[in-house]
Structure formats: structure tokens, C-alpha cells
Amino acid sequence: MRAEAAERPLEESKAAVRLPLSLPAISWVSRLVELAAVLGASYLATLIYDLRVPQDLAINYGRLTLLTGIVYLVLSESMGANDVEAQLSFRKALGRVLSSLVFTAVTLLTVGFFLKATEEFSRIWVVTFFALSAAGLIVTRAALIPLTRRLKRQGVFNQRVAIYGAGPQGSRLAEYILGHEKLTLSINGFYDDRVPANVQTHGLPVLGGSQRLIADIRQGLVDQVIVALPWSAEKRLREVVELIALTPVRIRLAPDIAGFVFAQRTVVLLGEVPVVTVFERPISGVDQALKWLEDKVLGLLILAVAAPLMAVIGIAIKLDTPGPVFFRQQREGFNNRPFLVWKFRTMFADRCEGDNIAQATRRDPRITRVGALLRRSSLDELPQLINVLLGQMSLVGPRPHAASTRAGGRVFSEVIARYAARHNVKPGLTGWAQICGWRGETQTEEQLQKRFEYDLHYIDNWSVWFDLYILIRTAATVLGQKGAY
Structure with a gap:
């Protein structure tokens, strides 16, 4: 609506007497001014480098400029650069405008590559053209947004x-x-x-x-x-x-x-x-296919890279204490379906709990020497790549908890009535809550509430780029934290 x-x-x-102005009308003015900014950027780039090309090639430069403007307008529309909030907030407009221009450049470069047309253009001119376009779009929005906000305040x-x-x-x-x-x-x-x-x-x-x-x-x-x-x-x-x-x-x-x-x-x-x-199934349709592809491709790559390290960890566990290398424990996954999660064994074999699980605490006597190191670095979670490839987990998502885990003496589902909403997506090897510091033992109900809020924020704002950002930050964040035991 x-x-x-x-x-x-x-x-x-x-x-x-009322002026026939509306926010949609201002957005059309913005579109025309931004198109003019792109055309002007092309002209300035040509002047700066005193570009002299044959007449037949000069026509191609003109076509590229016009095509850039049209593709930008289409992409900016689809990315919400002309929505109400973008017309009134420079911060929101900036990200959408620049993202649209970047995608425009990538689209045109990809098409040019397949058509073998990139050799016809000066590379330094193209770079300058897009740089000046970015500057022109920023200046345009910086001028229009304060004017729009002023007119809005005046009614x-x-x-x-x-x-x-x-x-x-x-x-x-x-x-x-x-x-x-x-x-x-x-x-x-x-x-x-x-x-x-x-x-x-x-x-x-x-x-x-x-x-x-x-x-x-x-x-x-x-x-x-x-x-x-x-x-x-x-x-x-x-x-x-x-x-x-x-x-x-x-x-x-x-x-x-x-x-x-x-x-x-x-x-x-x-x-x-x-x-x-009232409610949409999160990460569905095309997003679900992208998430599946991300898990399979990146999961295989990470497993291939981590395989030598996992072999070393397995040997260290065997040399440290008797018992199996891996430990499997029941967790709740997508749609509250139970599954067995894979982990490196970090506790003494006779103290590993399958039911009525108690979270590990600082200086927990159940944890082995190698296990303590694995927990601090979260390397004990690496075998969950198997769960990812089996389709039971994702690389990124809310961390899976056992149904009997407690916070403040009460099981998680009793503390938060909507706790099951975390299970509307697959659990993850890492998650937004974890890289934001909500990792490890959950002692109080307030800590659980915060973790739950971050998990819901991830579900509501999912994107491939958000997942990649979390994965990139995971190693540095997890290795430097002290919350896991």
C-alpha cells in the first residue's frame, strides 16, 4: 500500500491554492536529474582526457553513455532508490544509489565481455566516467534530499x-x-x-x-x-x-x-x-535456491580447505584422551525437526551427555585439554560442515540448541514464547548473534533474549551478501572472543 x-x-x-506537487513527482525530477548527471559525467570524462576517436567509435561512446543511464534508472528503481525513505534520508539513499551504479557497471562490463566489445573503449575513460557518475549522483542526492525534506515539513x-x-x-x-x-x-x-x-x-x-x-x-x-x-x-x-x-x-x-x-x-x-x-515463509522461492547453492558450493570449498586441519585435530583428540574423535548430539533444526549434529569430541568420553544437556561453563571439569582449545577457537564445530552438505544445516543461521538447554533455570522455549521462530530457517554453523558477541554459555534470560533478537534480525534481513559478511567476520570475531568454554 x-x-x-x-x-x-x-x-x-x-x-x-495548492501546488500540484507530490513525492512521486519529486522522484521523477530526481530520476531526470540523475540521468543528466550520468550524461554530464560522460562529457566531463571526454574533456578531461581530450578523447579523440573516429566518428564511428564516438557513436559507440554515446550509446554506452545512454545505455548506462537507462540501466542505472532501471536498477535504481528495483533497489528502492526512489522509495519514500530514500527521498528523505541521505544515508539510505547513498547505499542504494551507489549499489545501483556498481551493478550497472558490472552488468555492462559482463555484456561487453561476451559481445567482445570492451576493446573498443578506453579503459581509463570508462573508469573516469563511472567515478564521475558516482560523484554526480551523490551531489544530486545531497542537493535534492534537503529540499525535499524542507518541502515536506512545510506540508x-x-x-x-x-x-x-x-x-x-x-x-x-x-x-x-x-x-x-x-x-x-x-x-x-x-x-x-x-x-x-x-x-x-x-x-x-x-x-x-x-x-x-x-x-x-x-x-x-x-x-x-x-x-x-x-x-x-x-x-x-x-x-x-x-x-x-x-x-x-x-x-x-x-x-x-x-x-x-x-x-x-x-x-x-x-x-x-x-x-x-500476516507472515511469509522466510528465505523462500529464489532466495531458498540461492541459499542452497551457497551452502553446497561454499560448504565443499571450506571442507576441502579445512580437511588437513581436521585430520590434525582428530589425531590430537586421539592422543589426548581415549574415545571417539567425533561426538553426535541431538539438536532441533528447521521446522523443529530433530537431527544429529556432528562435533569434535571436547569432553571426556564417559562425561558426554546425550540427553538433559547442561551447557559448558568456565573451567568445566568435563572438558579435555584439547577440547578447551577447540572450544575457545570454535574449531570443534568444523564437522558440522557434514550437516551442511547433508542439508540439515546452513553455513549461516541461528545456532542449533538442544531442546533441554536452559537459561536462568528454565528451558529456552519457556523463557521466550516465540523461541520456535528461530526454526523457520535452517540452523547455521555460525550466525549473526555469534559474531556480535552473543556466543557461548547463556546464563541469564536476558542473554537468551538478546541472542534471540539477533537471530530474528538475521532471518528478517537475509541476503547472500549478509551471509558472506558474517562468514568473513566469523574467523576474526570467534578467535578473539572469550565467551565459549
């Missing part, structure tokens, strides 16, 4: 909204609008035939009934009406909507009271009926 913004009611005694983009219905549903709607910074809406007030005029709700007055609303619309004081009546009042809803429909104004139906609980959820059409998507 389109985001539109919220301000306190505007005092208007007569229909004001230039705001649509004047009337809420019909001053009951609990209308009150919740007004509270939501007034607390939503990204919306571009100014609430004139409430209208309701069953509530006396001049009553205040959230600092907003009840201006009158449906006839007063019609009069205000006729005077040009209202751009949009949101009907906030209980959906069960079907007859009243129809009567109000049919009456307002006689005027040239946008009419919207506010969600019922229960709808505000899921206010941030996506609304989609099921046939012709709008339904709220």
Missing part, C-alpha cells in the same frame, strides 16, 4: 484527510497516521453523525456529520476521506460511502480494529478480495 505522510490539522478558512506534499468515524477505530487510525513519519497526510479532523461536534480526540476536533463533510469537500478543503467504521456495520458503511461517492474525492476504507495489530503487513489481492499477509 502506498505510504503517505502525517501532520497535525491545517487551519484553513477557505480553499487554498507541500500533504493530502488533506478527513476521517469519517470518531469511534475507537477512527481514533486508532488517527494515532497511527500522526505517528508515521513517512506519510504525507494532514488530518483536518473527524466527521461523525453520531458524535457531537467540537469533541477532541488526539487533539483533533469532530467537525460535524456527513453533511458538513460534503460541504467541506465542495469547498476544496478535503483531498481524501478515510471511512473508519466497524466492518460489521455493513449497512451504515454502504450509506456513508455512497453519499461521499457523489463528490470528486478519494475514498478509502480503514482496517477494522483487529487490522491495526497487523498494520505493517503486506496487503495483496486474493482474486478481487484484499487480504493481509
